[in-house]
Amino acid sequence: EVQLLESGGGLVQPGGSLRLSCAASGFTFSNSAMSWVRQTPGRGLEWVSAINGGGDGTFYAVSVAGRFTVSRDNSKNTLFLQMKNLRAEDTGLYYCAKEPGYTYGTGNWFDPWGQGTLVTVSS
Amino acid sequence: IQMTQSPSSLSASVGDRVTITCQANQDISNYLNWYQQRPGKAPKLLIYDASEVETGVSSRFSGSGSGTDFSFTISGLQPEDIATYYCQQSHSLPPTFGQGTRVEIK
Numbered sequence: 193e194v195q196l197l198e199s200g201g202g203l204v205q206p207g208g209s210l211r212l213s214c215a216a217s218g219f220t221f222s223n224s225a226m227s228w229v230r231q232t233p234g235r236g237l238e239w240v241s242a243i244n245g246g247g248d249g250t251f252y253a254v255s256v257a258g259r260f261t262v263s264r265d266n267s268k269n270t271l272f273l274q275m276k277n278l279r280a281e282d283t284g285l286y287y288c289a290k291e292p293g294y295t296y297g298t299g300n301w302f303d304p305w306g307q308g309t310l311v312t313v314s315s
Numbered sequence: 316i317q318m319t320q321s322p323s324s325l326s327a328s329v330g331d332r333v334t335i336t337c338q339a340n341q342d343i344s345n346y347l348n349w350y351q352q353r354p355g356k357a358p359k360l361l362i363y364d365a366s367e368v369e370t371g372v373s374s375r376f377s378g379s380g381s382g383t384d385f386s387f388t389i390s391g392l393q394p395e396d397i398a399t400y401y402c403q404q405s406h407s408l409p410p411t412f413g414q415g416t417r418v419e420i421k
Binding site for chain 2: 236237238239251253287296297298299300301302303304305306307308
């Protein structure tokens with residue numbers, strides 16, 4: 193069974209940093225692109241970032257480019273999202289999700305999703 | 316690409332046929348996926364490529380459409396179908412979601 197388990201969320205002040213992790217199991221991790229999708233009361237579901245299976249390609253939403261960095265450790269089946277210079281509008285539930293192929297691109301979907309980790313940016 | 320779902324919420328009786336629509340602001344061919352999010356849970360893929368039912372998903376869920384107009388149908392609403400349903404386009408990057416349709420039991 194494919195499973196994804198996020199961790200690392202918490203309360204952080206504006207301008208602060210957090211590192212999210214997503215532990216994957218039940219599939220060949222290095223064969224799959226992975227995405228981060230967040231859910232906020234104001235903007236609903238929003239794709240945040242993605243990384244190809246081998247880490248040879250990273251992609252970001254305009255709203256987080258330059259502040260967030262996605263990476264993966266295929267030897268440990270783990271996906272990461274380093275978040276810096278956090279803003280109040282980054283508050284939300286962050287999900288990692290598996291894509292069907294090696295590369296992030298058109299024609300993809302998200303399946304499955306982890307249970308999410310909550311990020312709260314507030315002073 | 317902007318995705319617009321309607322209605323934003325609906326209430327129906329057990330056994331009813333329920334239909335949700337999703338409209339894209341440009342042609343997305345059949346690159347349209349549907350997800351179910353039960354209360355307190357993560358989204359779950361139900362339909363991909365507009366009409367393909369994900370393995371293991373109940374046959375009472377179906378999808379149709381192409382271009383800019385799509386629909387999602389539950390043929391016989393069950394109590395376990397209480398959830399918010401989202402469409403998502405994968406025609407152009409970045410992928411974008413509709414605002415969701417909350418389905419409740421009358």
